[in-house]
Amino acid sequence: MASYNRTRRISEEIKKIIGQMLINGIKDPRITSMVSVTDVEVTNDLRYAFVYVSLLGGNEEESLVGLKSSAGFIRREVGKKIKLRYIPEIMFKVDDSIERGMYMDNLIRKVNEENSSKVEENEDEADE
Incomplete structure (x- = not known):
């Protein structure tokens, strides 16, 4: 130690x-x-x-x-x-951890955007 x-x-x-x-x-x-x-x-x-x-x-x-x-x-x-x-x-x-961090951040942001658009589509379908 x-x-x-x-x-x-x-x-x-x-x-x-x-x-x-x-x-x-x-x-x-x-x-x-x-x-x-x-x-x-x-x-x-x-x-x-x-x-x-x-x-x-x-x-x-x-x-x-x-x-x-x-x-x-x-x-x-x-x-x-x-x-x-x-x-x-x-x-x-x-x-290169900064670049890897930015890459991961972009991936997470992209997935969140895709999920939020799918949730909005499902809500629109449920309203109809």
Whole structure:
């Protein structure tokens, strides 16, 4: 349990640091998308940090390449701000949960519209 809490705290701290770096510190011209860090998962042995990012607008693939090429710089900066024996290797992954959520929302909305139109048709038939 203590190990889980420690990795969770480290994950949250890395998320804050990388979020600030995306606002202020990374000047890679390939990163044209609006990038936000949605989650960070650190392995139990603290060797890897999987950084989930949401990329909106711009060239998403090129932005991801820019982030991956900046991983060494980001890792070094994280190491300056967090005192750990071993600084996790930063691995970027695209988080598509926002798009999946919007897709599911549209499906639910469509089903609700179909159901409400069927209910109205049944009420009209019952009135006759």
